[in-house]
Amino acid sequence: MSTSSSSQTQSLKIGIVGFGTFGQFLAKTMIKQGHTLAATSRSDYSDLCLQMGIHFFRDVSTFLATDLDVIVLCTSILSLSEVVRSMPLASLKRPTLFVDVLSVKEHPKDLLLRVLPEDSDILCTHPMFGPVTGKNGWRDLTFMYDKVRIRDEATCSSFIQIFASEGCKMVEMSCEEHDKAAAKSQFITHTIGRTLGEMDIKSTPIDTKGFEALVKLKETMMGNSFDLYSGLFVHNRFARQELENLEHALYKVKEMLVQRMNEEQGQERLES
Amino acid sequence: MSTSSSSQTQSLKIGIVGFGTFGQFLAKTMIKQGHTLAATSRSDYSDLCLQMGIHFFRDVSTFLATDLDVIVLCTSILSLSEVVRSMPLASLKRPTLFVDVLSVKEHPKDLLLRVLPEDSDILCTHPMFGPVTGKNGWRDLTFMYDKVRIRDEATCSSFIQIFASEGCKMVEMSCEEHDKAAAKSQFITHTIGRTLGEMDIKSTPIDTKGFEALVKLKETMMGNSFDLYSGLFVHNRFARQELENLEHALYKVKEMLVQRMNEEQGQERLES
Numbered sequence: 001m002s003t004s005s006s007s008q009t010q011s012l013k014i015g016i017v018g019f020g021t022f023g024q025f026l027a028k029t030m031i032k033q034g035h036t037l038a039a040t041s042r043s044d045y046s047d048l049c050l051q052m053g054i055h056f057f058r059d060v061s062t063f064l065a066t067d068l069d070v071i072v073l074c075t076s077i078l079s080l081s082e083v084v085r086s087m088p089l090a091s092l093k094r095p096t097l098f099v100d101v102l103s104v105k106e107h108p109k110d111l112l113l114r115v116l117p118e119d120s121d122i123l124c125t126h127p128m129f130g131p132v133t134g135k136n137g138w139r140d141l142t143f144m145y146d147k148v149r150i151r152d153e154a155t156c157s158s159f160i161q162i163f164a165s166e167g168c169k170m171v172e173m174s175c176e177e178h179d180k181a182a183a184k185s186q187f188i189t190h191t192i193g194r195t196l197g198e199m200d201i202k203s204t205p206i207d208t209k210g211f212e213a214l215v216k217l218k219e220t221m222m223g224n225s226f227d228l229y230s231g232l233f234v235h236n237r238f239a240r241q242e243l244e245n246l247e248h249a250l251y252k253v254k255e256m257l258v259q260r261m262n263e264e265q266g267q268e269r270l271e272s
Numbered sequence: 273m274s275t276s277s278s279s280q281t282q283s284l285k286i287g288i289v290g291f292g293t294f295g296q297f298l299a300k301t302m303i304k305q306g307h308t309l310a311a312t313s314r315s316d317y318s319d320l321c322l323q324m325g326i327h328f329f330r331d332v333s334t335f336l337a338t339d340l341d342v343i344v345l346c347t348s349i350l351s352l353s354e355v356v357r358s359m360p361l362a363s364l365k366r367p368t369l370f371v372d373v374l375s376v377k378e379h380p381k382d383l384l385l386r387v388l389p390e391d392s393d394i395l396c397t398h399p400m401f402g403p404v405t406g407k408n409g410w411r412d413l414t415f416m417y418d419k420v421r422i423r424d425e426a427t428c429s430s431f432i433q434i435f436a437s438e439g440c441k442m443v444e445m446s447c448e449e450h451d452k453a454a455a456k457s458q459f460i461t462h463t464i465g466r467t468l469g470e471m472d473i474k475s476t477p478i479d480t481k482g483f484e485a486l487v488k489l490k491e492t493m494m495g496n497s498f499d500l501y502s503g504l505f506v507h508n509r510f511a512r513q514e515l516e517n518l519e520h521a522l523y524k525v526k527e528m529l530v531q532r533m534n535e536e537q538g539q540e541r542l543e544s
Binding site: 142202205208210249250 | 405416443445456458461462464470473477478488489498505515519522529532536
């Protein structure tokens with residue numbers, strides 16, 4: 001099956017669970033591409049959905065009973081388990097493709113394999129961008145995905161095509177590989193941004209280019225919720241080791257500095 | 273006295289002590305502007321100086337006896353004290369302006385005030401750029417300076433004008449203010465770059481924009497010598513506190529994560 005040709009794609013009926021900022025952000029492009037959307041959320045988004053041409057369901061059971069091709073889970077990392085476990089999945093009328101879009105991947109994979117009906121397909125994805133980085137389109141932004149349990153290749157392919165056709169950099173990798181790499185990169189980036197936020201670093205009259213980049217990083221990272229950041233830690237089993245590596249590396253750098261300082265001071269005593 | 277008008281400037285006879293990468297970098301622009309240059313260094317740079325049109329002195333005493341308007345100290349932070357203390361300053365024929373260009377400022381100020389002849393002028397500066405950041409000109413790059421002991425305003429003004437006329441952002445502040453701000457900005461930037469270097473962070477197939485910025489920062493910072501980095505620590509009395517602030521902030525971020533993890537795990541136990 002190829003995902004590079006758009007001739008195979010079909011218009012999908014997509015239901016979004018959790019219609020916060022990220023769900024709304026994805027929905028806009030899906031509507032633009034001609035897919036039909038429905039949504040449900042713990043908060044009431046019926047006015048916004050009416051404006052966007054999306055059917056909003058207050059009742060999850062009715063939402064599930066609607067004839068949907070794909071259900072996209074757009075909850076936070078920390079609430080996914082509670083949201084999925086509370087869904088009356090018996091209301092599903094037919095096999096459905098479930099997609100998650102969280103920034104950790106083993107956790108939703110394990111949960112969905114455990115909780116969803118055996119005939120549901122599962123696609124775990126991580127669109128590595130959001131309303132800020134993706135505000136001028138998705139070209140060259142990374143979309144990671146893992147076909148965890150796919151029998152209906154056509155529907156899965158059409159869903160993946162949503163991102164490929166916008167020009168995303170498509171990366172297929174296992175959920176485990178994703179979490180290993182994300183702990184080393186995304187989690188460490190958030191941790192440094194949060195640490196600089198905790199220090200309350202600020203521009204000075206003598207900023208270097210490198211420091212300007214750190215001030216910008218701090219601001220971007222502090223713009224994310226603590227819920228997102230702690231989700232990257234709590235539900236990525238590789239994150240704790242990377243946090244320890246960061247602490248250890250800082251400790252080693254400090255040790256080298258202190259040793260050099262002692263050498264210099266010894267030298268000065270000899271000279272004076 | 274104004275440094276903004278170039279009509280007051282005179283062509284200077286400038287001697288550079290320490291003709292490494294940074295001394296050579298400054299010399300190029302000074303020659304371009306029509307100043308006359310001499311140099312001395314622990315290593316022999318006579319061939320390079322011959323090509324550049326600079327008189328190279330192997331003997332420091334002869335160098336000092338030359339009729340120079342300005343002597344620019346371009347040593348490393350760690351070697352400044354040894355280099356200056358070993359100079360036969362009695363060879364100086366007349367009052368001279370001494371300029372340092374180190375990335376710490378209280379240390380050279382204190383040293384030069386202690387060691388130089390009473391009739392020498394002292395200008396402490398920090399050109400906050402180098403061969404990499406300044407390779408396409410110095411426009412908008414920061415030049416910090418402190419007129420520590422200036423009697424010959426004309427010579428000092430002409431020297432400062434070298435940087436102003438290239439379009440540098442001119443920042444006059446005390447050496448103490450500089451070191452306070454640099455410990456919070458430049459030193460922390462180097463420390464994070466070195467810590468990421470110690471962790472050996474690398475690009476992954478799923479880099480975020482923020483992580484890309486950190487990889488770039490790591491590479492820039494690891495391109496600097498450990499001598500420079502340790503100089504920023506050993507000879508800036510504010511650096512140790514900022515290193516402790518960084519360690520403490522990372523500790524607090526970790527504490528918040530661990531607390532949230534415990535809450536989540538408690539929640540899961542209640543649910544199951």
